[in-house]
Amino acid sequence: MKIGLVLPSTPGYSETFFRNKILGLQQNGIKVILFVNDYKSDEYFLNCKVIKAPRLGGNKFKVVLNIFMQVLKMVLVSPRNSLKLFILNKKDKLSTTQNVKQVIANQFLLTEKLDWIHFGFGTMTLGRENVAQTIGAKMAVSFRGFDIGIYPLKHPNCYKSMFQKVNKIHVISDDLANLLYQEGLSEYKKIVKITPAIDTHFFLSEAKKENAILQFTTIARLHWKKGLENTLEALCLLNQQGIDFKYTIIGDGGEKERLIFAVKQLKLTEKVIFTGKLSSEKVKKQLEATDIYIQYSLQEGFCNAVLEAQAMGVLCIVSDAEGLSENVIDKVTGFVVPKQQPKLLFKKIKEVIDLDDAQKKELSLKAMERVQNEFTIEKQQQEFLNFYEEN
Known part of the structure; x- marks a missing residue:
């Protein structure tokens, strides 16, 4: 095949x-x-x-040269497939101009x-x-x-x-x-x-040390759909309750400046750490030091990072965005909170902090077992x- x-x-x-x-x-x-x-x-x-694929944008001379090369390929290498694609596109009522553009642009797929x-x-x-x-x-x-x-x-x-x-x-x-x-x-x-x-052989739970203060972590591209501003708003409420913590955000993206501004406005400058992208080894080390992993996205297909955190035995709180509610089973392997409601997220974080050790251990063990069985x-x-x- x-x-x-x-x-x-x-x-x-x-x-x-x-x-x-x-x-x-x-x-x-x-x-x-x-x-x-x-x-x-x-x-x-x-x-x-x-x-x-041929590059058909940018420098005009290179674009003209690339188009010429694709036309040569269309004539000498794939004339039958080019004609067939043109006919099929025509049946879909594509304009002649758009049709010709598609046949040229898709030459690399026809050989x-x-x-x-x-x-x-x-x-x-x-x-x-x-x-x-x-x-x-x-x-x-x-x-x-x-x-x-x-x-x-x-x-x-x-x-x-x-x-x-x-x-x-x-x-x-x-x-x-x-x-x-x-x-x-x-x-x-x-x-x-x-x-x-995920690599369940690599992301294995290690013996966790007690942290002097609570450690929260999120691994995400710095993009609006990751809900990081809502997460920061929830942690601002936690800070106002006098609960000490550190929040580590792993990842890069175009929203970094906006998020740094939000951190300052919410008076969390001493609480939040932006690390940028990290290697798998460093991610694992950070998860070993994490008490609660938070993924409060507005939109999320599934999220490998949440699987990795669960495999490491870290308690997870996620939003109900798309695949996250399948990734984490609410109140069984972690907690699912309706998205875009920072006050609810704050309450859930507080609730998880207040769980006794036996409850936390049961959640962690069930999460680890599920990942090891279903997500290899x-x-x-x-x-x-x-x-x-x-x-």
Whole structure:
């Protein structure tokens, strides 16, 4: 079997979801070809053939040269597939100008014979809905939070054409499947849930030391959808109660300046630490020192960091955004709080702090056991193998 995986870029060393999936397929004799917009230089890179998309933006001279090269490829390498794609697009009532642009832009996808072409993100199918049929492959699409939770708000019915042509859709949570149905996906289409997974051999609970003051942690891109301002507002209320703590935020992003301003306004400057991105080893070390992990996102597909925290035996408080309420079972392996309600989050943090040691230990053990049983890389790899092999 030969599978083409369409991604924004070659997966870096830290992008474990795609790397583990690819390795699992390769170990079962499946050839994987990567189609990407950008190539990351990475000494750990996987043993895959990589086909890079032409760059059709930026320097005008280079754009003209790239278009010329793609036209040559269309004429000399893939004339039949190019014509077939043009005809299929025309049936979808695409304008001639837009049709020609798509045929040129998608040349890099037309040269390989594949059993499956799998788009790693829903938005990557836009303008490529007919590529799979053109090359005689089955079409698979993965949806995560942004693809279906946010993008369609600005682009209604953007997936209407793709829904009619896709063979299988992969989601990471039931909530995302429900969003797909709300967006117009017919019930009969095959949706397969394969959750994220973590290295449960690496993220193992260590003997925790008692902290002099409470340690809270969040691992997140500094983006509005992560709900970090709401988290800070809840911790401001905690601070006003005279409870001492440190809050560590691991991650980078465009909202850092805004968040630093919020920290100052809420008088939490001495309480909050921004570390930027950290290695897996440093993340593990921080989780070992954490009393409560908080992921109070406004939108979240699932969140590996919450799995890692649970695997380490850290008590977790999350919002009810999409997959988080499946990631953590409320009052069994952690706590789920309605999103965008900082006062409720504050109350829940206070409640968790006040739990006795036996209650905390029971929650931690159940969380660790569930992650070890249900969210392993080995289980995920087998599920992806079944995804492609089963009708």
